[in-house]
Amino acid sequence: MLLPILALFGLANGDTFSTSNIQLMHGIDFDKVIGNQVDDKFSTLTYENFTAWEYGDNYFFADFTHATFKNDKKYEIYAELSPRFSISKISNQNLSVGILKDVYVAGTVEQGDGFQNRLGGLSVDLDLPYFSIFSITQTVRKDYFDEKKICKRHLFGKCL
Secondary structure, three states: OHHHHHHHOOOOOOEEEEEEEEEEEEEOOOOOOOOOEEEEEEEEEEEEEEEEEOOEEEEEEEEEEEEEEOOOOOEEEEEEEEEEEEHHHHHOOOOOEOOEEEEEEEEEEEEEOOEEEEEEEEEEEEOOOOOOOOEEEEEEEEEEEOHHHHOOOEEOOEEO
16 A cells, blocks of 8 residues: 555655546536445545656556445545556566557456455557557456345346
């Protein structure tokens, strides 16, 4: 949890670029898609950060949602942390060839009320015309959740 704390205060030692934003969204007449809302109004405060550092980059966001939920809670928190580690920078070897700029080991942790998902895989940065940045990431996902807390809908015998 140290990375999100450092992200709140801008660049940490060794970072080359960092940008953050905060968004506040409030609305009414939302469909009850989530399945655990009592009314059709809610507000979400989102904090988002992207940081490029010496050996890769990180993307982080957290949603703080205020609403009236069936479980008598008034808020929910959902967050994702997605670091990428550059194989070129870690190995000190230039792996670029053709349109391939760099290869990364990539991961993501998704955390919410009653669940955590972990993703791991590879990512590539490509040098394409008309794009200053173009990345493709392929990951494998493993879900860890408490079905009693979040499972409201089923499809083919699986909890959604």
